Amino acid sequence: MPVPLLDLKAQHATIRDEVVAAMMQVVDSQAFILGPLVEKLEREVAELSHTKYAIGCANGTDALLLAMRALDCGRDDEVITTPFTFFATAGTIHNVGATPVFVDIDPATFNILPEAAAAARTSRTKACVPVDLFGQMAPIEQVMQALPGLPIIEDAAQTIGARRSIDGEWRMAGELATIGTFSFFPSKNLGGYGDGGMMVTQDEGLAARLKRLRMHGGAKQYFHDEVGFNSRLDALQAAVLSAKLPHLAAWSAKRRANAAYYSKAFAGIDGITVPTIDPANESIFNQYTIRADRRDQLQSFLKDRGIGNAIYYPLPLHLQPCFAYLGYKPGSCPEAERAAGEVLSLPIYPELTNAQLDEVIQHVRAFYGR
Numbered sequence: 001m002p003v004p005l006l007d008l009k010a011q012h013a014t015i016r017d018e019v020v021a022a023m024m025q026v027v028d029s030q031a032f033i034l035g036p037l038v039e040k041l042e043r044e045v046a047e048l049s050h051t052k053y054a055i056g057c058a059n060g061t062d063a064l065l066l067a068m069r070a071l072d073c074g075r076d077d078e079v080i081t082t083p084f085t086f087f088a089t090a091g092t093i094h095n096v097g098a099t100p101v102f103v104d105i106d107p108a109t110f111n112i113l114p115e116a117a118a119a120a121r122t123s124r125t126k127a128c129v130p131v132d133l134f135g136q137m138a139p140i141e142q143v144m145q146a147l148p149g150l151p152i153i154e155d156a157a158q159t160i161g162a163r164r165s166i167d168g169e170w171r172m173a174g175e176l177a178t179i180g181t182f183s184f185f186p187s188k189n190l191g192g193y194g195d196g197g198m199m200v201t202q203d204e205g206l207a208a209r210l211k212r213l214r215m216h217g218g219a220k221q222y223f224h225d226e227v228g229f230n231s232r233l234d235a236l237q238a239a240v241l242s243a244k245l246p247h248l249a250a251w252s253a254k255r256r257a258n259a260a261y262y263s264k265a266f267a268g269i270d271g272i273t274v275p276t277i278d279p280a281n282e283s284i285f286n287q288y289t290i291r292a293d294r295r296d297q298l299q300s301f302l303k304d305r306g307i308g309n310a311i312y313y314p315l316p317l318h319l320q321p322c323f324a325y326l327g328y329k330p331g332s333c334p335e336a337e338r339a340a341g342e343v344l345s346l347p348i349y350p351e352l353t354n355a356q357l358d359e360v361i362q363h364v365r366a367f368y369g370r
């Protein structure tokens with residue numbers, strides 16, 4: 001039985017009536033850009049993230065770009081981040097004219113190492129972008145302590161609704177950062193039926209600026225305080241996302257249950273390291289990512305047997321050709337480089353049946369002769 005890496009049709013089948021009704025409301029209103037449904041979603045995401053403000057935008061990449069512009073990151077500035085992430089995290093640093101500074105990751109969680117971020121700080125450092133990778137938060141309070149006074153943009157594209165216990169209190173992804181950013185790309189735990197993104201903040205001034213920046217830099221139509229972007233969330237996406245949001249907690253819980261099932265089954269297999277979740281974190285498992293001996297062979301073995309899988313990410317960003325101008329050499333971020341050679345993500349989506357989970361496990365076991 002083939003098992004896809006992700007099956008969006010299986011999820012759609014469970015919510016079709018709610019989502020189609022929400023979409024038809026927008027179609028009938030013929031009001032497609034921003035408007036009351038986007039504002040409703042902004043209120044809902046702010047509430048979920050324990051933030052005062054949420055501002056919708058066109059996608060998670062723009063959310064980062066707008067956040068950097070709102071914090072005045074630009075020419076002559078450095079922005080510290082992790083090389084083990086999706087390209088957008090660093091591409092946006094480059095695109096605001098700043099210099100990405102890559103520091104290594106914690107090999108257990110794949111998230112940025114706070115002490116490495118602290119060591120990379122210079123007089124030109126303007127911000128740090130920790131990424132909440134694969135569904136678990138980076139140690140945001142440690143990053144903030146390691147970089148006192150520095151604005152933090154938390155790239156929570158993969159991690160909406162994840163939380164971390166800090167001093168005995170649950171803190172949500174996006175809550176503590178200067179600006180937190182989300183993506184509603186369809187493969188995310190809360191995915192739209194197209195592109196979408198959101199920025200969250202506790203700061204009224206930043207919220208107002210982010211709102212201006214997503215509309216060509218003007219608070220009032222045809223008057224522009226600064227040059228911004230066209231990066232609006234459309235009402236159809238907001239309607240879909242608001243219809244899906246009440247299901248998010250249950251979907252993420254099912255992903256955690258799937259992860260626990262895999263990790264138990266893989267525990268005894270030499271050659272596999274199951275994901276490590278920091279005990280302070282509750283992950284939403286946007287990905288279930290193992291480290292595997294003979295990873296490339298395992299990948300083709302699974303592929304040949306119809307088991308979906310993917311390598312997130314095969315080449316760390318500090319070694320990408322487009323960043324050759326920065327001068328990083330192999331060995332500069334050894335843990336990110338090792339992870340790139342060992343990781344493999346397996347199907348984890350909430351609609352997986354027990355039979356499908358067992359099918360994945362059986363083939364992984366077979367590869368290691370168990």
Ligand SMILES: Cc1ncc(COP(=O)(O)O)c(C=O)c1O
Nearest residue numbers: 059060061086088157183184185
């Ligand atoms: C870590 C990370 N940052 C940023 C993005 C960019 O989001 P989007 O694809 O919505 O532009 C993504 C998602 O694809 C991501 O995984």
